Every structure is written in C-alpha cells, then in structure tokens.
Amino acid sequence: MFKTIGILAHVDAGKTTFSEQLLFHTNSIRTRGRVDHQDAFLDNHEIERNRGITIFAEQGNFTYNGSTYTIIDTPGHVDFSPEMERAIQVMDYAIVLISAADGVEGHTETVWQLLQKHRIPTFFFLNKMDREGTDLPGILNEMRMSFSTELMDVSQLKEGALSDELIEFIAERDEELLERYMEGDYDEDAWRSAIRRMIQELQVFPYGCGSALKDIGINEFLDAFDRLTVTDYCKESDLAARVYKIRHDENGNRVTFLKLMSGTLRVRHEIHTGTTVEKVTQLRRYNGKKYTTVDHAVAGELIAVTGLAEAAIGDGIGALPGGAAYDLIPTLRSSVRFDSSIPLKDMLHAFRTLDAEDPSLQVVWDEHVQEVHVHVMGVIQLEVLKQVVRDRFGYDIEFGQPTILYKETISAPVNGYGHFEPLKHYAEVHLRIEPAERGAGITFANECHANDLSIGNQNLIKHHIFEQDHHGLLTGSALTDVKITLLTGRGHNEHTSGGDFREATFRALRQGLEKTDNVLLEPYYDVKVKIDMDHIGRVLSDIQQAHGTFDPPETIGEKTVITGRVPVATFMEYSTIFASFTNGKGAMTLRFSGYDVCHNPEEVIERIGYNKDADPEYTSTSIFCAKGKGYAVPWNEAEEAMHLL
Numbered sequence: 001m002f003k004t005i006g007i008l009a010h011v012d013a014g015k016t017t018f019s020e021q022l023l024f025h026t027n028s029i030r031t032r033g034r035v036d037h038q039d040a041f042l043d044n045h046e047i048e049r050n051r052g053i054t055i056f057a058e059q060g061n062f063t064y065n066g067s068t069y070t071i072i073d074t075p076g077h078v079d080f081s082p083e084m085e086r087a088i089q090v091m092d093y094a095i096v097l098i099s100a101a102d103g104v105e106g107h108t109e110t111v112w113q114l115l116q117k118h119r120i121p122t123f124f125f126l127n128k129m130d131r132e133g134t135d136l137p138g139i140l141n142e143m144r145m146s147f148s149t150e151l152m153d154v155s156q157l158k159e160g161a162l163s164d165e166l167i168e169f170i171a172e173r174d175e176e177l178l179e180r181y182m183e184g185d186y187d188e189d190a191w192r193s194a195i196r197r198m199i200q201e202l203q204v205f206p207y208g209c210g211s212a213l214k215d216i217g218i219n220e221f222l223d224a225f226d227r228l229t230v231t232d233y234c235k236e237s238d239l240a241a242r243v244y245k246i247r248h249d250e251n252g253n254r255v256t257f258l259k260l261m262s263g264t265l266r267v268r269h270e271i272h273t274g275t276t277v278e279k280v281t282q283l284r285r286y287n288g289k290k291y292t293t294v295d296h297a298v299a300g301e302l303i304a305v306t307g308l309a310e311a312a313i314g315d316g317i318g319a320l321p322g323g324a325a326y327d328l329i330p331t332l333r334s335s336v337r338f339d340s341s342i343p344l345k346d347m348l349h350a351f352r353t354l355d356a357e358d359p360s361l362q363v364v365w366d367e368h369v370q371e372v373h374v375h376v377m378g379v380i381q382l383e384v385l386k387q388v389v390r391d392r393f394g395y396d397i398e399f400g401q402p403t404i405l406y407k408e409t410i411s412a413p414v415n416g417y418g419h420f421e422p423l424k425h426y427a428e429v430h431l432r433i434e435p436a437e438r439g440a441g442i443t444f445a446n447e448c449h450a451n452d453l454s455i456g457n458q459n460l461i462k463h464h465i466f467e468q469d470h471h472g473l474l475t476g477s478a479l480t481d482v483k484i485t486l487l488t489g490r491g492h493n494e495h496t497s498g499g500d501f502r503e504a505t506f507r508a509l510r511q512g513l514e515k516t517d518n519v520l521l522e523p524y525y526d527v528k529v530k531i532d533m534d535h536i537g538r539v540l541s542d543i544q545q546a547h548g549t550f551d552p553p554e555t556i557g558e559k560t561v562i563t564g565r566v567p568v569a570t571f572m573e574y575s576t577i578f579a580s581f582t583n584g585k586g587a588m589t590l591r592f593s594g595y596d597v598c599h600n601p602e603e604v605i606e607r608i609g610y611n612k613d614a615d616p617e618y619t620s621t622s623i624f625c626a627k628g629k630g631y632a633v634p635w636n637e638a639e640e641a642m643h644l645l
Contacts, residue, residue: 001066001067001300002067002068002231002299002301003067003068003069004069004090004092004259005069005071005072005093005225006071006072006093006094007019007074007097008076008084008088008094008097009076009097009098009111009127010076010106010111011075011076011078013076013097013099013102013108013127014128014212014213015073015097018095018125018218019071021212021215022069022222023062025222026062026063026064028287029060047388047391054073055075055080056075056080057072057075057084057086057087058072058073059072059073061287065226068301078378078590079376079384080381081110081377082326082330082360084111084328085114085328086244088115088118089118089244089314091120092121092229093120093121093122094115094120094123095123095124096111096124097124097126097212098124098125098127100126100129100134100139101131101134103138104142104143106587106589106590109146109591110328110589116202121199123154123205123207124143124207124208125207125208125210126139126207126208126209126210127211127212128211128212128213129209129211129216130211130213136209140207141557145556150203151205151206152166152195153207153208154207154208155220157227157228161188162195169204170194170198173203174194195228196229199229206228233260233262233298234299235262235299235300237263237319238263239262239263239265239269239318239319240260240316240318241258241320242258242261242314242316242317242320242324243256243258243312243313243316243317244257244313245313246311246356246357248357254309255284255304256304256308256311257286257303258305258317260303261299263299263318264296264298265296265297266280266283266296267280267281267282267295267296268280271311272317273308273309273311273315273317278311279307280305281306282306283297284303284305284306285297286304291304312356328592329375329592330361330362330375331377331404331405331592332375332377332378332405333373333374333376333402333404333405334373334402335373336351336397337397337399337400338398346395347372347397348365348372351389354388362374367616375405385399406475406522407478407480407481407520407595408473408475408477408479408519408521409472409480409519410434410516410517410518410519411435412517413435413516414432415430415433416433416508416510416512416513416515417429417431417508417511417622417639417642418431418503418508418638419507419641420503421623421630422625423629423630425495425496425500426490426491426492427491427496427500427504428489428643429461429489429501429508430487431485431486431505431508431509431512432447433483433513434482434484434485435481435482435483437481438594438595438596439594440480441480442482443482444466445483445485445486446458447485447487447488448486448488452490453490457489457496461501464505464506470618471615472513473510473514474601474610475520475610476610479509481521484509488644503623506618506619507619510618510620511622511635513620514635519597520598520601520605521597521598522596522598523567523568524566524567524594524595525590525592526589526591526593527550527562527588527589529561529562530586530587531559531560531587532558532559532582532586533560535581536560539562543564543566546566546567546571547600548564548565548566549566550562550564550565565593567598568592569599570599574588575588620635620638621633621638622638622641624641
C-alpha cells in the first residue's frame with residue numbers, strides 16, 4: 001500500500017525535525033539531522049541550510065508495517081506557500097504540526113483552509129510539549145475554535161486496541177455505530193474501519209502530542225497513523241497522473257515529478273502533453289536528493305521522469321483531465337536588474353528555467369520598459385531568488401522595489417469590433433464583453449455560427465483570448481473578471497493568414513474597452529487578529545486608516561478576535577508594527593482574498609502613468625483596405641466601417 005503524507009505547519013513549528021524522526025525510526029536514514037546543525041536530510045539545498053528554513057518541498061521514503069510511505073516536507077514561510085500548495089494536491093493525508101509553545105499561528109490557518117478545500121484527511125501533532133508552561137487544554141480549545149471541534153486523541157489507540165473512550169467518541173458521530181454501541185457490539189475490525197472512513201471523509205481529525213526534538217511521542221503517533229490510514233489505488237486501470245513538481249538536475253536535465261493516480265507507467269511510455277507526444281526516457285524514485293532508477297511505477301507512487309519537455313506543473317496526464325487551480329498567488333511584482341555584460345537571452349533562459357519550477361513567478365519580458373519582471377510573495381523570496389540565480393547560473397542580480405500587482409475590469413457590458421485588412425490580409429471579429437463576478441478571471445462563450453466563420457477560426461479566436469494577459473486601459477494591468485463572447489467574425493479563403501485573427505481579436509477587445517467604464521482592482525487580504533482587550537481600539541483604528549473593513553469583534557476566552565478585509569498595499573508591512581505594540585503576544589493571519597475595487601485609483605493611475613495610445617502590443621484602431629492600400633480607422637469610427645454590420 002502506497003501512502004503520500006505531507007508535513008505542514010507555520011514556520012519554526014518543527015516540521016523538518018519531525019520528518020527526520022519518522023525517517024530515522026523507520027531506518028530510512030542512519031542519523032537524525034537538525035535544522036540548526038545544517039544537516040537535515042530533507043533540507044537538500046545550501047540556501048535552506050544557511051537560512052534554517054524549508055524553501056522547497058522535498059520528499060523522503062520509508063516503509064512501515066508493509067506500507068510504503070512518501071513524506072513531503074513543505075515550506076512553512078508564507079513567501080514560499082505556493083510550493084506548499086502545489087504539494088498539497090498530491091497528498092493522501094496531511095500531518096499539521098502545532099507548536100505547543102506558540103499555539104495556533106497565522107499561517108497554520110491558511111494551511112488548514114487549503115487542506116479543507118482539497119479534501120485532504122488531516123492529523124495534528126502538538127509539538128514541543130516538553131516546553132515549560134505548555135497548556136494542552138488551552139491549545140486544544142484554540143484548535144477547536146480555529147479548525148474543528150471533532151478532534152480525536154490517538155493516545156486512546158493502544159497498540160491497535162480501541163479504548164472505551166474512543167469507541168464512545170466514534171459512536172456519538174454515527175447513528176449506525178451508535179446502535180451497535182448500545183447493543184454492546186464492539187467488533188474491533190468494524191470500529192477501526194469506521195474510524196478510517198470518518199477520517200477519510202473529514203468527519204474527525206486525530207491528534208497526538210510530543211516533542212520532535214526530544215523524540216517524545218513520535219513512535220506512538222506513527223503507529224496510530226499507520227493503523228488509521230488506508231489508500232486504494234488501481235494499477236490495472238488506465239494511466240492517470242498529476243504533475244506536481246519540476247526540477248532540473250545537475251546536468252540541466254528537466255525532471256518532471258508525477259503522482260500516479262491509476263495505472264502503471266513504464267520507461268519509453270508515450271505521453272500526450274499539450275499538442276505533442278513525448279516519451280519517458282527514465283524513471284527515478286527520489287529519496288532526499290538521491291534517486292534510484294526503476295523500469296516501472298504503479299498507482300499511488302510519486303515518481304520522477306525525464307523526457308517530458310512540455311508538461312507543466314498542475315497538468316493532468318492520461319485519464320486525468322485539465323490542470324490544477326491555485327489559491328496562493330503573488331500580489332507583488334519586481335524587476336530584475338543585471339549587468340549589461342550578461343546577454344539578455346541568457347538571463348531570460350535562467351528565469352524561464354526557474355519559472356518552469358515555480359509557475360507562480362510568472363516571468364515576463366516587458367517589451368515596453370525593456371525589463372524582466374517576476375511575481376513574488378514577499379521580500380524574503382526575492383532574497384532567496386538572488387542567491388538561487390547566483391548559485392545555479394553564476395549571475396549576480398538585484399531586484400527593483402516590489403510593487404503591487406493591480407488588475408482591471410469593466411463595470412458595464414459592451415460590444416467590441418476589430419478589423420485587420422492590410423493588403424493581402426483579412427480578419428474581422430465581433431465580441432461582447434461583460435463584467436463577471438470577482439475572482440472569475442476571463443471566461444469565454446461562443447455564439448458565432450459556423451456559416452459565418454469556420455470552427456477552426458472560432459477556436460483560433462478563443463486561443464488568442466487566453467494566450468496572454470490583456471492590458472487594461474487605465475494602468476496597462478491585466479484584464480480580469482470579464483466574460484468574452486464571440487458574436488461573429490469573418491475570414492477570407494485566400495487572404496486570411498496566421499496572425500490576422502490575433503490582430504482582429506486584440507483590436508476588438510481594445511475597442512470595446514474604449515467604449516465602457518473601466519475599473520481598477522487591487523489585491524486584498526482577509527485579516528484575522530487575536531489580541532488582548534487593551535489593544536482593540538488600536539487595531540480597529542489601524543484597519544480603518546488602511547482603508548479596510550471589519551466585523552464586530554468577538555470575545556473568545558481571554559482574547560478578542562477581529563476579522564476584516566484590507567488592501568494589500570496598505571497592510572503588507574503591518575505585521576512588524578503589530579508585533580511591536582503587542583510585544584509579540586498577539587496573533588495575526590493575513591490571507592490573500594482576491595481582488596476588489598482599488599481604494600485610491602486616481603493616485604495609482606497617475607503614478608503608473610500608462611499611455612493607452614502608446615502600448616506596443618495593443619491598439620484599438622482597425623485597419624481597412626481600399627484601392628490596394630491599408631488605412632487606419634480609429635476606435636470611435638470603426639464600428640460603422642465593419643463589414644458584418
């Protein structure tokens with residue numbers, strides 16, 4: 001039986017030390033490393049050892065009681081949370097560590113919400129219980145408020161035997177089991193099966209206690225975990241897999257990491273990636289930074305393959321459709337600054353290599369300002385990127401001051417028209433553009449009849465809608481939260497060529513934007529603050545001054561909880577201020593909650609200084625042809641000149 005488990009927590013809760021103990025107790029490693037000694041088995045990268053934090057989600061293998069486990073040690077720092085989120089999607093179970101010394105911390109709540117979204121059965125391990133002054137009842141109460149009231153103590157499972165308290169706990173949560181309990185039916189196999197099912201269905205959440213550093217409670221927790229978890233993969237079914245990680249080895253070979261959901265994968269297996277068919281040239285089973293080659297892998301395994309140049313992180317392979325969607329996306333953008341002696345193509349190659357490994361970077365070459373731009377979660381990530389680029393590619397770089405990533409949308413529906421007809425070219429596109437719900441992104445619908453435009457050309461227009469982010473008119477930021485409908489279009493049997501529909505589509509989109517009200521959007525945080533009563537006034541005032549909103553405060557025990565919503569731009573540096581006036585005793589969670597109307601659009605528009613009439617990629621002007629020559633028709637006159645009206 002194969003089981004993939006993720007180890008997750010707030011930074012410094014002890015994830016890596018806990019993982020080391022699991023590997024040591026199952027004889028996968030000979031000695032236990034420590035983060036502070038810079039010799040942890042799963043901190044493979046020099047940069048991780050120097051900084052003492054996990055940056056990359058790495059895996060280790062062990063066997064226990066006949067099951068084969070792969071553990072994924074994930075980053076705990078918020079700047080590297082996209083790496084953690086990508087790993088979550090291939091986990092069978094999660095173990096979330098809570099520091100008993102610190103209680104439930106901000107990032108842990110974000111982790112919990114992601115695990116719930118992806119329906120990952122979750123165990124908790126209360127770490128650092130050896131510290132003086134730890135309050136187990138208090139921590140459990142905090143967990144019940146933050147996560148779930150359905151917490152189950154695994155210490156009640158002694159060498160597989162179910163205690164009376166545990167049977168009673170389960171019976172209270174299932175009517176059929178309650179009847180059995182009342183009838184005195186204590187068949188252990190049936191009760192154990194019921195517990196496993198309830199864990200898998202996210203009805204109960206087991207927890208254990210101990211100390212990873214002092215090796216207290218680890219063995220007992222592992223034994224209970226093993227008895228309470230099952231997986232069911234079928235190696236005889238059709239191949240289905242998910243790409244969850246991409247790396248490049250020391251020889252520059254692209255290594256694609258897959259979770260096999262069903263079927264069997266063999267060397268020389270042909271895989272469809274996008275529009276191409278690629279052949280697997282090698283299968284690697286990684287354990288830390290080392291690997292062994294195998295000739296096949298089966299459902300349930302994590303396996304790394306070479307030979308796939310096109311597959312991207314999140315892609316489904318074989319019978320698994322579509323790609324994965326991610327919640328944790330960067331809200332900052334920064335320019336890359338480097339010496340002019342370094343060829344631009346070499347620098348772009350380096351960053352596109354990193355972009356394949358971390359698609360949240362969204363590396364772009366901005367032709368307008370002649371700069372390489374990257375998207376990041378925070379300044380710590382920029383510091384790490386500098387060192388990664390130096391260590392891997394030998395380039396010394398700097399980054400510009402990070403700026404907020406704005407987006408744009410519209411407030412009213414509009415039709416847009418685009419025509420592109422220089423000599424021996426022809427394409428016309430009509431679009432309807434409508435505002436959509438916040439967070440919807442760009443969606444596409446088609447009302448064009450095949451008699452007006454071939455299906456192939458209709459699909460080509462759809463492709464151009466999604467091939468890149470489209471610039472809004474206010475700041476040149478990405479257009480979002482709109483529904484674009486293809487109404488009709490026209491091509492020419494002889495004169496329509498490759499890029500004509502791209503030109504007409506972009507012009508139709510732009511022409512529509514010129515005629516409607518455009519809205520600037522900015523990223524927002526959901527904020528949750530736990531503080532003492534005497535800090536309530538200060539926090540509420542700070543949220544108001546940051547142009548945020550908040551719900552009425554709630555008193556829970558001795559703490560007051562404030563929830564609200566604030567712009568990232570006004571609150572991104574508030575954590576330091578908050579820690580200062582609360583003397584580190586308050587708790588604050590900041591979670592990206594999407595985009596909404598910008599609180600200071602005039603100021604932002606003026607600062608960015610985007611000129612919509614001088615964008616090298618976009619124009620709202622259509623091109624028509626008369627007497628063998630092309631001529632331009634501005635957006636406000638183009639509609640009357642269209643051929644299909």
